[in-house]
Amino acid sequence: DGGITQSPKYLFRKEGQNVTLSCEQNLNHDAMYWYRQDPGQGLRLIYYSQIVNDFQKGDIAEGYSVSREKKESFPLTVTSAQKNPTAFYLCASSLTAGTRGWNEQYFGPGTRLTVT
Amino acid sequence: AQSVSQHNHHVILSEAASLELGCNYSYGGTVNLFWYVQYPGQHLQLLLKYFSGDPLVKGIKGFEAEFIKSKFSFNLRKPSVQWSDTAEYFCAVNPLNTGFQKLVFGTGTRLLVSP
Numbered sequence: 001d002g003g004i005t006q007s008p009k010y011l012f013r014k015e016g017q018n019v020t021l022s023c024e025q026n027l028n029h030d031a032m033y034w035y036r037q038d039p040g041q042g043l044r045l046i047y048y049s050q051i052v053n054d055f056q057k058g059d060i061a062e063g064y065s066v067s068r069e070k071k072e073s074f075p076l077t078v079t080s081a082q083k084n085p086t087a088f089y090l091c092a093s094s095l096t097a098g099t100r101g102w103n104e105q106y107f108g109p110g111t112r113l114t115v116t
Numbered sequence: 117a118q119s120v121s122q123h124n125h126h127v128i129l130s131e132a133a134s135l136e137l138g139c140n141y142s143y144g145g146t147v148n149l150f151w152y153v154q155y156p157g158q159h160l161q162l163l164l165k166y167f168s169g170d171p172l173v174k175g176i177k178g179f180e181a182e183f184i185k186s187k188f189s190f191n192l193r194k195p196s197v198q199w200s201d202t203a204e205y206f207c208a209v210n211p212l213n214t215g216f217q218k219l220v221f222g223t224g225t226r227l228l229v230s231p
Contacts, residue, residue, distance in 0.1 A: 004159075031217070040125065042206060042221035043160075050216060090160065097216045102148055102167065105219060107160040 003027065004108035006091050011113045013085075021076045021111045023091035031097035032074035033105065036060060037088040046089075049074055050097040078113065085115045118143050120209050122222035129197050129229050137192040137225050139207030148210040149190040150219070151181055155203045163205070166190065177201070199231045 004025045013019045025032065031050050035043040045058030049068040063082025068074050074093075078085045090110045095103040121140045129135060141147065151163040164175025171183040181192045190207060207222040 035221075040223055042120075042122075042223040043219075044221070045218065048216065048218075056216075094217060102165070102210065103217060104162060105217070109159055 004091055004093055004106060006089075006108040006111050008111060009109065011111055013113070013115050015115055016080045017115075018077055018079050019085075019113065019115075021078065021089055021091075021113065023074045023076065023108060025072055025074075025091075025093045025106075025108075027093055027095075027106065028071070029093035029095050029106075030071070031094045031103070032068065033092040033094075034058075034064075034066065034074070034076045035090040035092065037090055037110070043090060046076065048097060078115075085113060088112050118211070118220070120207055120220050120222040122205075122207055122225050124225045125223065127225055127227045129227070131199055131229055131231055132196050133229075135192070135194040135197045135201070135227070137205055137207075137227070139190045139192065139222055141188050141190070141207075141209045141220075143188075143209060143211045143220075146212045148212065149181075149183060150208040150210070151175065151179070151190075151192050152206045152208060152221075153203050154206070160206070163192070197227075197229050199229050201227060202229045203227060 007022045033048045034046040037043050044060050047066045049055040052071050065077045091108040092105040094105045123138045149166040153163045154160045166173045166183045174180045179194050205225045208219045
């Protein structure tokens, strides 16, 4: 059963702690993305990776870090520097991220992070 | 600033009513346009997309959208909604000058269809 998995579904952390959100895909996609979804703000791009060992900042990268050591995995770390970390985080992947033709982005089920 | 606007944040309709959700974008260059849907408890999924050609595009589940270039709009329509259409709908734009397949999302519209 191919797809994108994100774990856990709900995550609770104390302020000041770093937390890592998992994203795994078995679609053999080169490109992966992290979005943040807040009520009334839609989805905003945090980081994206076009290929293994490469990643780029999106629109709201401050306070976040990522790694892409394996094609199927793109973990996101929410650091203590992120001022408003409580949000719903969505991971996505696509066959490629290049601009030669469109490759649909497939989304995972999301992780809801609550920081108190 | 470049953005995607969805003017209706919450829409409540009765079953069989017609639906139109507005989407406007402010990118001046060539764009690809999308509507995504997020049903309660489910993944975000693609409803329909427009790249070029016929400005009236049809998607899944009876949805369609019309691209009006002069108005920078891509409104979503459905002639007769069902209770199962209750979901959050997102308009998204892919500006073709960013160097990668970037999606910029609108703020979303929550649709509630009452039986």
